[in-house]
Amino acid sequence: MVNLVKFIRTGVMGTPLKGSAQFHKKMSWRIASATPEREKVLNWRLDNATSGGLIAELGVHQLDLANWFLNGLPTEAMGIGALTYYKDQRDVFDNVQALLRYPNGMHYSYTATIGNSFDGDLAMFFGTDCAIMVRERRAWMFKEADAPLLGWEVYAKKDAFYKESGISLRAGASKQDAQKAGADAEVVDPISSLQYALESFLINSHNLAVGVAEFAEAYGEGTDDDLREFLKEQEKNRQPAASWLDGYQATVAALQANRAVVTDQRLELPPDLFTLG
Amino acid sequence: MKLNLIHWTLGTATAFALAVNTLAADDTVRLSSKPGSKVFMDGTSSIHDWTVEGAIISGAFEVEPEFLTDLSLKSVKSLMTKEANPKCEISIPVRSLKSGKQKMDEIMLDALKSSEHKAIVFKLKEMVVKGDVAASGAAKFDVKGDLTVAGTTKPCDMEVALERVAGGRVKFIGSQKLKMTDFGIAPPSPEIPGMDRIKTGDDITIRFEWLVGK
Numbered sequence: 001m002v003n004l005v006k007f008i009r010t011g012v013m014g015t016p017l018k019g020s021a022q023f024h025k026k027m028s029w030r031i032a033s034a035t036p037e038r039e040k041v042l043n044w045r046l047d048n049a050t051s052g053g054l055i056a057e058l059g060v061h062q063l064d065l066a067n068w069f070l071n072g073l074p075t076e077a078m079g080i081g082a083l084t085y086y087k088d089q090r091d092v093f094d095n096v097q098a099l100l101r102y103p104n105g106m107h108y109s110y111t112a113t114i115g116n117s118f119d120g121d122l123a124m125f126f127g128t129d130c131a132i133m134v135r136e137r138r139a140w141m142f143k144e145a146d147a148p149l150l151g152w153e154v155y156a157k158k159d160a161f162y163k164e165s166g167i168s169l170r171a172g173a174s175k176q177d178a179q180k181a182g183a184d185a186e187v188v189d190p191i192s193s194l195q196y197a198l199e200s201f202l203i204n205s206h207n208l209a210v211g212v213a214e215f216a217e218a219y220g221e222g223t224d225d226d227l228r229e230f231l232k233e234q235e236k237n238r239q240p241a242a243s244w245l246d247g248y249q250a251t252v253a254a255l256q257a258n259r260a261v262v263t264d265q266r267l268e269l270p271p272d273l274f275t276l277g
Numbered sequence: 278m279k280l281n282l283i284h285w286t287l288g289t290a291t292a293f294a295l296a297v298n299t300l301a302a303d304d305t306v307r308l309s310s311k312p313g314s315k316v317f318m319d320g321t322s323s324i325h326d327w328t329v330e331g332a333i334i335s336g337a338f339e340v341e342p343e344f345l346t347d348l349s350l351k352s353v354k355s356l357m358t359k360e361a362n363p364k365c366e367i368s369i370p371v372r373s374l375k376s377g378k379q380k381m382d383e384i385m386l387d388a389l390k391s392s393e394h395k396a397i398v399f400k401l402k403e404m405v406v407k408g409d410v411a412a413s414g415a416a417k418f419d420v421k422g423d424l425t426v427a428g429t430t431k432p433c434d435m436e437v438a439l440e441r442v443a444g445g446r447v448k449f450i451g452s453q454k455l456k457m458t459d460f461g462i463a464p465p466s467p468e469i470p471g472m473d474r475i476k477t478g479d480d481i482t483i484r485f486e487w488l489v490g491k
Contacts, residue, residue: 218335
């Protein structure tokens with residue numbers, strides 16, 4: 001995902017236009033339990049008083065991705081939803097769609113239902129030169145007919161999607177031997193996003209601890225400002241990882257989107273909503 | 278009697294030699310490393326030039342106290358002649374050198390044998406003013422010392438510049454061209470998925486800005 005963001009930051013999409021994501025999985029979301037009291041506690045997700053709804057509980061990761069890919073924070077949220085199928089005394093909607101406005105004319109829609117599984121979950125990002133689809137640990141690029149040639153797409157592996165042909169975005173896929181018979185067309189990154197995140201956390205934590213220790217050994221007590229300046233310089237060496245601020249901002253976006261859906265209101269999202277302190 | 282005279286003479290000569298080449302500790306001021314120091318290592322490869330940088334230079338510079346007050350350095354014997362020399366040893370932890378790419382850092386640490394040799398070390402042997410000293414105190418020196426990288430020590434001669442900075446601090450600036458193979462380091466040749474095998478160039482340049490003060 002980090003490499004995909006770097007690829008997008010090269011401007012390959014042209015002018016970014018919009019993004020969208022969906023979560024489709026038929027499931028009741030209810031957890032059974034032996035006693036009514038325990039079942040109420042276990043099923044906090046089905047109660048609007050304690051739940052962020054499908055958008056927050058399932059979509060926060062997609063919204064975090066949207067903030068990252070679109071390189072900004074939403075300024076407005078609106079949406080619709082309904083309890084369409086699971087009429088079992090829950091009040092959390094089982095069928096929702098939210099729309100978020102981002103700066104520079106971009107917008108992002110998120111739809112989730114636990115009443116149908118078709119097409120699972122995916123994310124799309126659209127720009128004037130191409131669209132990018134992200135599914136699980138794979139991604140494809142769908143170029144516009146008038147988009148500038150990148151040069152390597154002639155050699156890239158392509159997959160057919162109905163009437164479209166998607167260029168598979170993966171390292172090594174452009175090499176000639178990836179085209180040979182016998183090449184495994186279904187190879188995906190064996191490392192999950194969670195593992196990447198944990199590795200980044202461990203590396204960043206280790207480097208921070210080592211950096212502080214080496215600073216203290218070299219410069220003695222120093223001043224807080226000196227250490228702060230040193231640590232700020234080290235940030236450029238940090239492994240890509242969501243910070244506490246990224247998590248906070250994604251959570252705020254998700255909860256506000258859910259509030260817009262539940263209250264059927266259009267909500268302004270000022271910048272200070274996404275800051276702490 | 279003759280043997281005693283020889284021993285006395287030899288002993289006196291030795292003591293005299295040691296006295297003129299080593300500054301007594303109570304005749305010096307110790308200027309230790311300060312934050313703001315930087316070190317860079319520039320290199321090349323078959324795909325692009327690269328630079329690693331660090332902000333940790335540990336060590337101290339011990340010199341006559343006149344170094345801080347006499348901007349002309351004329352009264353600082355250890356810098357004007359070879360009869361005496363300042364004492365200086367610096368250490369750069371190899372883990373503090375960063376390229377901004379984790380994989381490249383791992384390759385570099387492996388090449389520098391960081392598990393056994395945790396730092397690049399320079400020990401000063403001689404430091405003499407070169408040319409005129411500016412009114413601001415800016416000066417240049419011919420420096421000789423021993424440089425240890427990945428456990429291998431080689432003589433290192435370079436020109437080092439001095440700048441006086443605020444707060445009574447001093448900045449030493451220098452650079453040195455080296456070859457990895459001179460220190461027993463085989464230029465790394467990693468293979469990255471999706472790319473041809475990368476070949477790293479043998480020639481590198483170490484640049485530093487070392488800030489010291491009381």
